Amino acid sequence: MAAPPAIPRRGLFIGGGWREPTLGRRIPVINPATEDTIGDIPAATAEDVELAVAAARSAFLLDGGSRWARASGATRAKYLNAIATKIKEKISYLALLETVDSGKPKDEAVADMDDVAACFEFYAGLAEALDGKQHAPISLPMEEFKTYVLKEPIGVVGLITPWNYPLLMATWKVAPALAAGCTAVLKPSELASLTCLELGAICEEVGLPSGVLNIITGLGPDAGAPIASHPHVDKIAFTGSTATGKTIMTAAAQMVKPVSLELGGKSPLVIFDDVADIDKAVEWAMFGCFFNSGQVCSATSRLLLHEKIAERFLDRLVEWAKNIKISDPLEEGCRLGSVISKGQYEKIKKFISTARSEGATILHGGDRPKHLGKGFFIEPTIITDVSTSMQIWREEVFGPVICVKVFKTESEAVELANDTHYGLAGGVISDDLERCERIAKVIHSGIVWINCSQPTLVQAPWGGNKRSGFGRELGEW
Numbered sequence: 371m372a373a374p375p376a377i378p379r380r381g382l383f384i385g386g387g388w389r390e391p392t393l394g395r396r397i398p399v400i401n402p403a404t405e406d407t408i409g410d411i412p413a414a415t416a417e418d419v420e421l422a423v424a425a426a427r428s429a430f431l432l433d434g435g436s437r438w439a440r441a442s443g444a445t446r447a448k449y450l451n452a453i454a455t456k457i458k459e460k461i462s463y464l465a466l467l468e469t470v471d472s473g474k475p476k477d478e479a480v481a482d483m484d485d486v487a488a489c490f491e492f493y494a495g496l497a498e499a500l501d502g503k504q505h506a507p508i509s510l511p512m513e514e515f516k517t518y519v520l521k522e523p524i525g526v527v528g529l530i531t532p533w534n535y536p537l538l539m540a541t542w543k544v545a546p547a548l549a550a551g552c553t554a555v556l557k558p559s560e561l562a563s564l565t566c567l568e569l570g571a572i573c574e575e576v577g578l579p580s581g582v583l584n585i586i587t588g589l590g591p592d593a594g595a596p597i598a599s600h601p602h603v604d605k606i607a608f609t610g611s612t613a614t615g616k617t618i619m620t621a622a623a624q625m626v627k628p629v630s631l632e633l634g635g636k637s638p639l640v641i642f643d644d645v646a647d648i649d650k651a652v653e654w655a656m657f658g659c660f661f662n663s664g665q666v667c668s669a670t671s672r673l674l675l676h677e678k679i680a681e682r683f684l685d686r687l688v689e690w691a692k693n694i695k696i697s698d699p700l701e702e703g704c705r706l707g708s709v710i711s712k713g714q715y716e717k718i719k720k721f722i723s724t725a726r727s728e729g730a731t732i733l734h735g736g737d738r739p740k741h742l743g744k745g746f747f748i749e750p751t752i753i754t755d756v757s758t759s760m761q762i763w764r765e766e767v768f769g770p771v772i773c774v775k776v777f778k779t780e781s782e783a784v785e786l787a788n789d790t791h792y793g794l795a796g797g798v799i800s801d802d803l804e805r806c807e808r809i810a811k812v813i814h815s816g817i818v819w820i821n822c823s824q825p826t827l828v829q830a831p832w833g834g835n836k837r838s839g840f841g842r843e844l845g846e847w
């Protein structure tokens with residue numbers, strides 16, 4: 371088993387340096403796999419948000435913006451590439467920090483850190499490319515006028531992020547914002563902020579101009595809400611729950627402040643009877659809902675099985691679920707770690723007991739694994755005999771819980787897939803590629819996977835429809 375990392379004691383990263391929160395408060399950091407308190411993080415309040423926004427504003431305006439906002443894209447790219455290089459140098463340490471902070475398996479944390487570095491590199495490339503795209507002429511039907519497009523950074527952006535992929539979700543916002551010439555205040559989740567604070571240390575090491583990125587940790591209402599309502603924050607990019615998204619949108623609306631919202635989901639995965647390789651399909655279904663303990667916005671947590679393969683598929687799924695290695699996430703070969711917190715553990719258990727009391731069958735799992743007496747662990751859970759009015763079908767669990775329904779026809783499958791207020795993602799698995807394309811067009815979601823579930827590429831747009839939010843991240847978007 372890997373040794374747990376040393377937890378640094380950090381302050382808030384404001385104006386290029388570290389400072390204690392004005393009110394001196396701190397929040398304990400609990401390793402969810404052991405329930406031990408392993409450190410603490412600063413608890414910022416509105417006073418600290420003022421300082422962070424002021425630092426970001428002055429970095430944006432400094433020397434008429436020539437230091438950052440109006441510097442060449444190539445200048446900004448140099449810093450983004452330098453950050454990527456440092457992430458790669460520290461990958462093992464950062465992955466261990468992410469593991470003990472979030473409970474995710476160490477191998478998954480390493481993969482996340484690879485994605486973090488790749489994301490900074492990708493946006494370095496886009497920043498450089500931006501130089502060549504500026505002043506793009508617009509063709510006009512007359513000679514006497516000329517017109518062109520100049521892409522400009524919006525200003526100071528507030529970036530509020532969740533705990534499920536702590537540094538990766540922050541990077542999805544920080545890297546493009548900085549590439550575009552914005553300055554930023556990042557507020558990660560109070561449940562997992564350690565790696566985001568290390569990003570502050572990396573910015574210091576690469577000499578990122580002071581105030582370009584400020585990182586403040588703390589509780590949502592104390593440190594997040596003042597960012598959303600701040601008159602000198604020009605845009606909010608938020609990833610988190612639909613409930614918090616609504617609060618943020620309401621606050622931002624008072625100043626007609628633009629927001630982009632990446633919210634929850636209840637995504638379907640439709641599997642047809644023509645799949646020759648059932649095991650491969652089972653593997654995608656497992657990965658689609660159980661990786662990161664199901665704490666994935668796009669988890670394909672509603673599994674739709676064609677009636678002809680349902681029984682065989684479920685037998686295989688249960689067999690696979692029984693063989694998942696559930697352990698301390700620092701252990702070699704761990705495939706399912708703990709969930710993030712006691713609160714999340716209890717919430718998931720409540721979802722399972724409500725499903726049971728509403729008449730669903732817990733085909734597998736539903737409990738704490740017997741060999742783990744401590745830590746917030748939940749078995750991979752498969753629920754059948756589900757009706758469309760049940761809570762387990764309608765609401766996001768954000769845990770290792772998949773619910774299953776059987777369909778007879780393609781149109782029934784589509785109807786069930788779209789039977790949700792959410793619209794983040796969906797998937798279809800079939801050997802008939804024409805059918806896959808047809809279904810991908812009619813599933814009402816921002817992302818549809820064909821013959822897989824969850825691969826996410828930095829080059830492609832990401833984001834949802836309906837109550838999963840609006841706006842797109844990644845790629846040029």
Ligand SMILES: NC(=O)c1ccc[n+]([C@@H]2O[C@H](COP(=O)([O-])OP(=O)(O)OC[C@H]3O[C@@H](n4cnc5c(N)ncnc54)[C@H](O)[C@@H]3O)[C@@H](O)[C@H]2O)c1
Pocket residue numbers: 530531532533534539557558559560588589590591593594595596598609610611612613614615617618631632633634635666667668766768794833834838839
């Ligand atoms: N669509 C996506 O790409 C995506 C990606 C990851 C997670 N998510 C969603 O995130 C949710 C899980 O994350 P979570 O539990 O951290 O969500 P959350 O809404 O509880 O918290 C998200 C962030 O908002 C902050 N916050 C809370 N209350 C606030 C307030 N009143 N004002 C301002 N900020 C506030 C939190 O401190 C945290 O930093 C799930 O619903 C999941 O689907 C979506």
Ligand SMILES: C[N+](C)(C)CC=O
Pocket residue numbers: 534535538665666667668826
């Ligand atoms: C796309 N992904 C899985 C990295 C983040 C969503 O929670």
